[in-house]
Amino acid sequence: MAGAIIRSRRLTNPMEHTMEAAQRAAAREAWLESxxxxxxxxxxxxPMPLTAEASTRRFTRIITDAGPLVLMDAPPExxxxxxxxxxxxxxxxxxLHAPxxxxxxxxxxxxxxxxxxxHLLGTALANTDxxxxxxxxxxxITxxxxxxxxxxxxxxSVPAYDRARLERELGLFRDWFAQGLLQHLPPDATWADTVAALTATALAQPRxxxxxxxxxxxLLLLEHGGEQVLGLVDFQDVHAGPVCYDLVSLLRDCYLRWPEAEVRALRGDYLEAARAAGVPGLExxxxxxxxxxLCGAQRHLKAxxxxxxxALTRGQTHYFDAMPRVLAHLAEVLPRYPETEALGRWLASEIEPVLPAVLARHRAAS
Incomplete structure (x- = not known):
C-alpha cells in the first residue's frame, strides 16, 4: 500500500535539464544587464536569491545604486x-499594493x-499573541x-473558476498525493461523491x-504613508469564483493553524465588514x-x-512539513457534512496513521 518511493517522475535526463538551466541563466543575466x-x-x-515557491517562478533581489529591485524569472511555458x-x-x-x-x-x-x-504576514502572525x-x-480582511x-x-478580464478547473485541481490530490505519494487511492464511490459535492458547492456560491x-x-507587511498595509504578490491567477474562497484560504492557511474559535471570530469580522462595504451574496x-x-476542503485536497x-518531481520535500497541518484542517471539516464524511473517515483510518513513515522514507531517499 503506502510507502513506495517514486523516482520515475523526476526529470529523467539531469544533464539536459542542467544545460537548459544554464542557457536560461545566461539569457536572464543578459536581459538584466541590458x-x-x-x-x-x-x-x-x-544578487540575493529569495525564497522559492511551489511554482516554476524564481525571484532574486538586485541591489542597484538607485535602490533594490526584484528580478522575477517566470518561464512563459x-x-x-x-x-x-x-x-x-x-x-x-x-x-492595493502590488509591485x-x-x-x-x-x-x-x-x-x-x-x-x-x-516581511511576510506569516512570520508576523507566528510571532505575536x-x-x-x-x-x-x-x-x-480589510x-x-x-x-x-x-x-x-x-x-x-479574468477567467471563471469553473467546473473543469475545480475538478482538475481535485485530481491533483488523487493523482499525486493518494496515488503518487502513498500508492493508495480512496474508494471510487467515496471519491466521486466528494468531487461532486465540493464542485457543486463551489459553483453554487455567489461570485x-x-x-x-x-x-x-x-502577503507582505509594508509601511505606506505612515500606516501598515499589505503588499500583494502571486496574483496572476485571479479568477471569478466563490466569494468565500479567499477568506478560507487566509484563515485556514496551509502553513498556519489557529483554534477554531479564532477562525469563527475572524469570519464574523469579515462578514460584518464585507456586508457594510456592499460585497454581494453574504445575506x-x-x-x-x-x-x-467546503471550498476550504477543496483547496486543501488540491494543496x-x-x-x-x-516533492516528487523537484525533490522539494520541505512541502511535506505542511501536510499534517492540511490533513488536520480536513479532519475538522469533512465529518461535518454527509457528502464528505466518508472521505474524512478514509483519511483518518487509512492515511493519517501511515503518513509520517511515508514522508520519512521519501525524505531519506531525496
Missing amino acids: TLAAMERRQIAK TENNAAFLALAPWLRKHG EVHAADPQQGFMLLEDLGD AAGRRDLYRLA TLIRFQCAGRDDPP ACVYLDYHSRN DESAFVRGFD LGIFARV
Missing part, C-alpha cells in the same frame, strides 16, 4: 505573465519589479474586501473576484459557512496534491 543599462542603473552588490502584467496596474489603480513593474519581457519571462521587502493576530488578520469591491465595481492564493506567504450566513468549509507533486 535592462539596467537602459534604466541607467548599475548593480552594487551580489508555465506561468501566466500576461495576466500578471495586466493585473498589477489594476490592483494599484484600486489602492510596480519597472521592465518586462513577457516572451522570455523576465521582469524587474518594485521590491516590497520580505492572539490579540496581535486578530489585528493582523483584520488588516488582511485588504481582501477592498480587492473584492474593486472586482465588483471595475471587474478585470466575486478570487485572488486564489490569498494566504500568509503571499445567508449558514450558506456562507457551508461554502467556507496536498501540489505539495506531493513538487
Whole structure:
C-alpha cells in the first residue's frame, strides 16, 4: 500500500535539464544587464536569491545604486505573465499594493519589479499573541474586501473558476498525493461523491473576484504613508469564483493553524465588514459557512496534491512539513457534512496513521 518511493517522475535526463538551466541563466543575466543599462542603473552588490515557491517562478533581489529591485524569472511555458502584467496596474489603480513593474519581457519571462521587502504576514502572525493576530488578520480582511469591491465595481478580464478547473485541481490530490505519494487511492464511490459535492458547492456560491492564493506567504507587511498595509504578490491567477474562497484560504492557511474559535471570530469580522462595504451574496450566513468549509476542503485536497507533486518531481520535500497541518484542517471539516464524511473517515483510518513513515522514507531517499 503506502510507502513506495517514486523516482520515475523526476526529470529523467539531469544533464539536459542542467544545460537548459544554464542557457536560461545566461539569457536572464543578459536581459538584466541590458535592462539596467537602459534604466541607467548599475548593480552594487551580489544578487540575493529569495525564497522559492511551489511554482516554476524564481525571484532574486538586485541591489542597484538607485535602490533594490526584484528580478522575477517566470518561464512563459508555465506561468501566466500576461495576466500578471495586466493585473498589477489594476490592483494599484484600486489602492492595493502590488509591485510596480519597472521592465518586462513577457516572451522570455523576465521582469524587474518594485521590491516590497520580505516581511511576510506569516512570520508576523507566528510571532505575536492572539490579540496581535486578530489585528493582523483584520488588516488582511480589510485588504481582501477592498480587492473584492474593486472586482465588483471595475471587474478585470479574468477567467471563471469553473467546473473543469475545480475538478482538475481535485485530481491533483488523487493523482499525486493518494496515488503518487502513498500508492493508495480512496474508494471510487467515496471519491466521486466528494468531487461532486465540493464542485457543486463551489459553483453554487455567489461570485466575486478570487485572488486564489490569498494566504500568509503571499502577503507582505509594508509601511505606506505612515500606516501598515499589505503588499500583494502571486496574483496572476485571479479568477471569478466563490466569494468565500479567499477568506478560507487566509484563515485556514496551509502553513498556519489557529483554534477554531479564532477562525469563527475572524469570519464574523469579515462578514460584518464585507456586508457594510456592499460585497454581494453574504445575506445567508449558514450558506456562507457551508461554502467556507467546503471550498476550504477543496483547496486543501488540491494543496496536498501540489505539495506531493513538487516533492516528487523537484525533490522539494520541505512541502511535506505542511501536510499534517492540511490533513488536520480536513479532519475538522469533512465529518461535518454527509457528502464528505466518508472521505474524512478514509483519511483518518487509512492515511493519517501511515503518513509520517511515508514522508520519512521519501525524505531519506531525496
